[in-house]
Amino acid sequence: MNLVKLDAVPAVVFICGQLAAFAAEGAVVPAAGEQGKVEARGSGATPAAPTTIGAHGLTLPATFRGDLPCADCAGIRYHLDLWPDQVFHLRRTWLGRDLVRDDIGRWRVDPTRGALVLHGGGEMPLQFEIAGQDRLRALDMQGRPAESKLPYDLSSDGTLTPTEVSLLLGGEMTFMADAARFTECLTGRSYPIAQEADLVALQELYRQGVKEPGAPLYVTLEGSIVDRPRMEGEGVERSVVVRRAINAWPSETCERSRADAALTNTYWRIVSLVGAAVKAEADRREPFLLVRDLEGKPGYSASVGCNQMLGGVTIEGSAIRFSPGATTLMACPPPLEALERALAETLGKARGWRIVGNTLELVDEAGTPVGLFQAVHF
Numbered sequence: 001m002n003l004v005k006l007d008a009v010p011a012v013v014f015i016c017g018q019l020a021a022f023a024a025e026g027a028v029v030p031a032a033g034e035q036g037k038v039e040a041r042g043s044g045a046t047p048a049a050p051t052t053i054g055a056h057g058l059t060l061p062a063t064f065r066g067d068l069p070c071a072d073c074a075g076i077r078y079h080l081d082l083w084p085d086q087v088f089h090l091r092r093t094w095l096g097r098d099l100v101r102d103d104i105g106r107w108r109v110d111p112t113r114g115a116l117v118l119h120g121g122g123e124m125p126l127q128f129e130i131a132g133q134d135r136l137r138a139l140d141m142q143g144r145p146a147e148s149k150l151p152y153d154l155s156s157d158g159t160l161t162p163t164e165v166s167l168l169l170g171g172e173m174t175f176m177a178d179a180a181r182f183t184e185c186l187t188g189r190s191y192p193i194a195q196e197a198d199l200v201a202l203q204e205l206y207r208q209g210v211k212e213p214g215a216p217l218y219v220t221l222e223g224s225i226v227d228r229p230r231m232e233g234e235g236v237e238r239s240v241v242v243r244r245a246i247n248a249w250p251s252e253t254c255e256r257s258r259a260d261a262a263l264t265n266t267y268w269r270i271v272s273l274v275g276a277a278v279k280a281e282a283d284r285r286e287p288f289l290l291v292r293d294l295e296g297k298p299g300y301s302a303s304v305g306c307n308q309m310l311g312g313v314t315i316e317g318s319a320i321r322f323s324p325g326a327t328t329l330m331a332c333p334p335p336l337e338a339l340e341r342a343l344a345e346t347l348g349k350a351r352g353w354r355i356v357g358n359t360l361e362l363v364d365e366a367g368t369p370v371g372l373f374q375a376v377h378f
Contacts, residue, residue: 056109058116059133060084063161066154068138073097078154079163080136082107087187088118089225090126091163102165104225105186115143121167121186121260121356134158166224166243170357172216172254175206179231182240183216185254185357191240194228202245209248218252220359221245247271247372249359257357261375263315264293268360268373270304273342274349275369281305281336287343289373291315299325302347304339306332309347318354320362322347346371 067075074095081089090103105120118126128136138152171184180193210217228239270287280286284305302309311325350362358375
């Protein structure tokens with residue numbers, strides 16, 4: 001990526017038409033037309049640009065840390081990595097509980113409030129007041145300061161120590177000459193895929209779904225972004241480790257999947273139920289799930305192409321529970337009869353949900369996937 005130095009005047013930086021940040025005089029920024037894929041470097045690599053204080057007031061790149069108050073635990077430990085190219089990685093650890101949540105995405109600055117806004121995979125962006133070049137103060141979901149004497153600050157010593165993150169990832173994969181790469185959609189960063197864990201399964205999904213060798217194919221996976229030895233040369237580089245290959249989606253792209261679909265009021269095409277692939281039968285309606293939220297009264301309807309299932313649904317954060325209601329009672333020919341039983345089993349077992357891009361997974365009490373769905377936008 002080409003870099004330019006702003007010697008004369010500050011610059012206003014826009015991402016996708018939205019004001020993102022300012023770059024101060026003397027800052028080093030990407031040249032025009034270079035806002036595409038960014039190659040990720042290892043945590044021990046020399047930064048692509050020198051550390052500078054932007055007009056937003058932050059010294060970047062840098063890691064911000066702190067323990068914030070928690071209503072039902074000893075505190076929430078934050079590790080927030082910020083890069084000048086508006087990318088962030090965040091790890092939150094609930095102290096005293098077996099709970100860790102990782103997130104990645106892009107940040108922007110609201111100059112009217114002096115607030116840093118993190119747009120990641122969560123439904124609501126996290127917001128922080130910029131309290132100094134090395135200090136952030138957490139704001140509530142409405143962007144207001146907390147009315148409390150408890151500590152809400154994250155601080156930095158001016159250095160970057162990237163954390164490893166593990167989460168659901170959606171992006172475009174390429175594979176050629178035994179080298180696989182993954183471009184993560186939210187950040188646009190490109191990583192080599194480590195030759196370990198579930199890479200073989202992901203390669204097989206790629207081979208089955210790609211139209212021509214070496215072409216990009218949108219895939220979803222459970223993975224980690226970690227340091228691994230470089231395939232060529234010495235040192236380490238940030239790489240993706242595939243913990244679990246989920247699926248390949250030939251009709252999806254990063255452009256379509258950059259924003260996560262909403263759980264409610266979205267038409268979800270059924271892709272698999274309890275591990276078995278689901279396909280539409282000739283002259284039958286496409287198998288689907290629709291979770292409605294009308295006037296605060298959530299419910300669902302679903303079908304595999306025979307009877308229609310209706311019922312209620314309870315959603316609390318990432319937890320979900322379906323309760324059966326009225327169902328039509330037509331006799332279903334094979335294989336619809338077996339698929340209908342699998343749908344009922346999936347909804348009965350579902351205790352959690354997670355979305356990346358346009359894909360939804362339902363999981364049981366143990367976190368084991370029981371259903372996979374794809375958003376369809378009419």
